Amino acid sequence: MHTPDPSPSSAPLTDAQVAHIVADLKRRGLLYVPLLDDLVDHVCCLTEARLADGDPFEDAYAAALADFGGPRGLRRVQRRARSAAAPHTTLLRRMTYASSAFVAVLFVALSFNASAQQPSVLPIAKEHLVRVSAEFGQHGKTERGTHVTHRGVDFVVPEGTPIYATAPGVVELRDQPDSYGLNIVLTHSETYTSRYSHLSRFAVEDGQAVAQGDLIGYAGNTGRSTGPHLHYEVLRDGEPVDPSAYYELD
Amino acid sequence: MDTTQLFRGTLQTVVLRLLAERGRMYGYELTQHVRDRTDGALTISEGALYPLLHKLVAAGLLDVETARVNGRQRKYYHVTAEGRASAAEQVRAFEAFVETMRAVLAPAPPNPSAA
Numbered sequence: 001m002h003t004p005d006p007s008p009s010s011a012p013l014t015d016a017q018v019a020h021i022v023a024d025l026k027r028r029g030l031l032y033v034p035l036l037d038d039l040v041d042h043v044c045c046l047t048e049a050r051l052a053d054g055d056p057f058e059d060a061y062a063a064a065l066a067d068f069g070g071p072r073g074l075r076r077v078q079r080r081a082r083s084a085a086a087p088h089t090t091l092l093r094r095m096t097y098a099s100s101a102f103v104a105v106l107f108v109a110l111s112f113n114a115s116a117q118q119p120s121v122l123p124i125a126k127e128h129l130v131r132v133s134a135e136f137g138q139h140g141k142t143e144r145g146t147h148v149t150h151r152g153v154d155f156v157v158p159e160g161t162p163i164y165a166t167a168p169g170v171v172e173l174r175d176q177p178d179s180y181g182l183n184i185v186l187t188h189s190e191t192y193t194s195r196y197s198h199l200s201r202f203a204v205e206d207g208q209a210v211a212q213g214d215l216i217g218y219a220g221n222t223g224r225s226t227g228p229h230l231h232y233e234v235l236r237d238g239e240p241v242d243p244s245a246y247y248e249l250d
Numbered sequence: 251m252d253t254t255q256l257f258r259g260t261l262q263t264v265v266l267r268l269l270a271e272r273g274r275m276y277g278y279e280l281t282q283h284v285r286d287r288t289d290g291a292l293t294i295s296e297g298a299l300y301p302l303l304h305k306l307v308a309a310g311l312l313d314v315e316t317a318r319v320n321g322r323q324r325k326y327y328h329v330t331a332e333g334r335a336s337a338a339e340q341v342r343a344f345e346a347f348v349e350t351m352r353a354v355l356a357p358a359p360p361n362p363s364a365a
Contacts, residue, residue, distance in 0.1 A: 012320040012321070013320060013321060014321070015321045018320070018321040018322050022322075034304065035300060035304065037316070037322075037323040037324075037325050038277055038300050038303070038325055039300070040322050040323070041276060041277070041278065041319075041322055041323065041324045041325065042277050042278045042296060042300075044320065044322055045278035046278070048320075067296065068296050068297065069297065073297060076297060077296065077297050077300055077301065080297070080300075080301035081300050081301045081304045083301075084301040084302065084304045084305035084308065085304045085305065085307070085308045
């Protein structure tokens, strides 16, 4: 039994139109590579089907997006595809898709003992580390001359270095241009949170649950920063503690 | 009657069975094929399809080949040996389920003692 290839090849998109669709989907946050090829092809097929009916490109493309529930629907597919490919964290992730950070935080707080929930690995791959430029507790001065104590550890790394969750947790995305820049706060338990600052880009969504070692963002130089580095903090009951007690670096 | 709920649990069986039967298909093709074959009674939502395909790949039941078509990458999915066995097993389980439902829902034979 054979049905003809349903791709309406009578009206294939031009390379420029395909490039437009790829760029537009990426701009809308569809950056999960394993899914992007699927989505691009599917949206292109839907667009071609409407072009074949005589719709102009822009209308055809808009209708194709609408078939997925718009950009929001596409991102939902992306979240589901991500979690589907990571079966070991399915339960934790499923909580997130209720898109309720609160429920997820509660879940994290209730269902794990504290020791499993504290950071225990480096937030970067060791080979990316150029050097540690500032230890915890080191004294410094701000531009205004105020004495400050360093609340974390600064890892000098190349721009774009992948940043990983140091323990399972729930994501909070922040943008603080005058201080931490683009930064991620992970809530691991009632006791522990960790913070990853001066990022160039996020790889997770607000409210998402992540496993230890999951990619969460990319290093950068946003906020109060004078060169690409990761400022990494571990907080215990809201107070910064020495992160170097929570990873092995020899 | 809205039958979405009835079909929901069967998506994995449908996808594995179709791929086992037809060799290799890409996502859009799967949705169109199911729609045409069932005269629109069963539609696979895009939102459910790709997470399922990725889950089945992660589980080793499907494999992917990529080819360049009309200026973009097209991902063709096909069953692995394990996927083929799983498809057969799921179809058997579903047929048994249908038999059971039929036995329960069919009009009961006349009860002789009630006569």
